[in-house]
Amino acid sequence: xxxxxxxxxxxxxxxxxxxxxxxxxxxxxxxxxxxxxxxxxxxxxxxxxxxxxxxxxxxxxxxxxxxxxxxxxxxxxxxxxxxxxxxxxxxxxxxxxxxxxxxxxxxxxxxxxxxxxxxxxxxxxxxxxxxxxxxxxxxxxxxxxxxxxxxxxxxxxxxxxxxxxxxxxxxxxxxxxxxxxxxxxxxxxxxxxxxxxxxxxxxxxxxxxxxxxxxxxxxxxxxxxxxxxxxxxxxxxxxxxxxxxxxxxxxxxxxxxxxxxxxxxxxxxxxxxxxxx
Numbered sequence: 001x002x003x004x005x006x007x008x009x010x011x012x013x014x015x016x017x018x019x020x021x022x023x024x025x026x027x028x029x030x031x032x033x034x035x036x037x038x039x040x041x042x043x044x045x046x047x048x049x050x051x052x053x054x055x056x057x058x059x060x061x062x063x064x065x066x067x068x069x070x071x072x073x074x075x076x077x078x079x080x081x082x083x084x085x086x087x088x089x090x091x092x093x094x095x096x097x098x099x100x101x102x103x104x105x106x107x108x109x110x111x112x113x114x115x116x117x118x119x120x121x122x123x124x125x126x127x128x129x130x131x132x133x134x135x136x137x138x139x140x141x142x143x144x145x146x147x148x149x150x151x152x153x154x155x156x157x158x159x160x161x162x163x164x165x166x167x168x169x170x171x172x173x174x175x176x177x178x179x180x181x182x183x184x185x186x187x188x189x190x191x192x193x194x195x196x197x198x199x200x201x202x203x204x205x206x207x208x209x210x211x212x213x214x215x216x217x218x219x220x221x222x223x224x225x226x227x228x229x230x231x232x233x234x235x236x237x238x239x240x241x242x243x244x245x246x247x248x249x250x251x252x253x254x255x256x257x258x259x260x261x262x263x264x265x266x267x268x269x270x271x272x273x274x275x276x277x
Contacts, residue, residue: 002026005039005054005081010123012053018045020123021086021105024112027119027133031143032173038080042108042120047071047085054081068100087111091158095196098158106136113162114169115139115149142178149178156188160197163188163227164205171218194230203270206231210247216240232266234258252277 006022013020024040043050048064051071055062060075069085086108089098105120112118118137133140142149148170156162163185170177177185188194194202209218219237222228228235239253255263255277267274 001077001079002036002039005058005079006123008054008057009041009050012050013123016045016049016053018043018050019105020044020050021134022121022123023109023119024117027121028116028139028143030121031119031133031140038082040082040084042084042086042105044086044105047083051083054083068098069102084108094157094193095160105134109134109136110151112137112151113155113159113165115142115147115151116169118151146173146175147178148175148181150181150184153180153184156184157193160188160193161201161205163194164202164209164222167221167225168205168209168212168218171214171221172212189225189227194227197230199269200271202230203272206270207247210250213244214242215250216242231270248276 009020021042021044022039023042026036026039029036041047041050047069048066048071051062051064051073054073058073058075060073062071062073064071069087071083073081073083075081085102086105087100088103088107089100089111091098109118109120115137116139118135119139120134122132122134137151138149148166150156150162150166166177166181166185169175209215212218216237219228219235219240222231223233223237234257235254236257237254239256240250245253251272255266258266263277264274266272267276
């Protein structure tokens with residue numbers, strides 16, 4: 001099906017007179033020979049018009065974030081296509097949501113979290129050919145050397161959730177965190193920058209962790225680095241398995257030692273519904 005979406009993207013690119021690139025996780029996972037569950041497009045042009053064209057073609061649920069020039073299309077088969085206008089960004093203060101401005105692809109790649117996610121693939125001549133990959137941040141080298149590297153020293157200050165993501169990716173791929181990235185991450189943890197992040201954003205990262213095969217390993221690493229407290233450092237980490245489990249089952253196991261009142265307070269803190277467990 002992915003090839004079908006890419007084929008339609010080529011047609012939309014021609015119809016709207018824009019440039020569309022496949023970016024991020026899909027390109028990374030293709031190089032690592034892993035299966036992706038979503039597809040990210042960046043558009044030099046009107047990304048929201050491209051998202052609308054995809055929605056008209058495939059249906060599904062389209063969510064538009066006009067302020068950030070992005071849209072997400074969840075199809076009936078649960079496949080997700082994220083579409084964004086190529087943009088640059090500015091963070092008014094640590095952990096705040098960014099202000100975004102349309103830009104060329106290269107600037108868009110430089111605003112990303114890690115080098116391995118700052119890779120792009122044009123739709124022509126052949127998106128299946130890795131020889132056409134656009135790599136302005138050294139992502140291909142870091143993939144080869146199994147490294148998680150941020151793009152600049154203020155990365156964790158701009159967005160402290162990158163602390164959680166760096167650890168998640170390192171555990172998922174069995175990669176190391178690059179030396180300077182490790183130093184800057186430790187500084188951000190020491191400054192307690194994750195405390196500035198809104199509960200819904202912490203929740204979103206937590207749910208992504210629970211969706212990972214190595215969720216237990218990731219949470220144990222959070223505890224070692226003294227950042228599990230931003231979720232809850234009394235979670236029953238030993239209760240969850242490395243075997244495939246649903247997010248709901250894992251969450252229920254993690255909270256198994258909590259009295260009902262504490263469960264309620266945890267769910268409230270994490271902006272989760274009681275139906276989550």
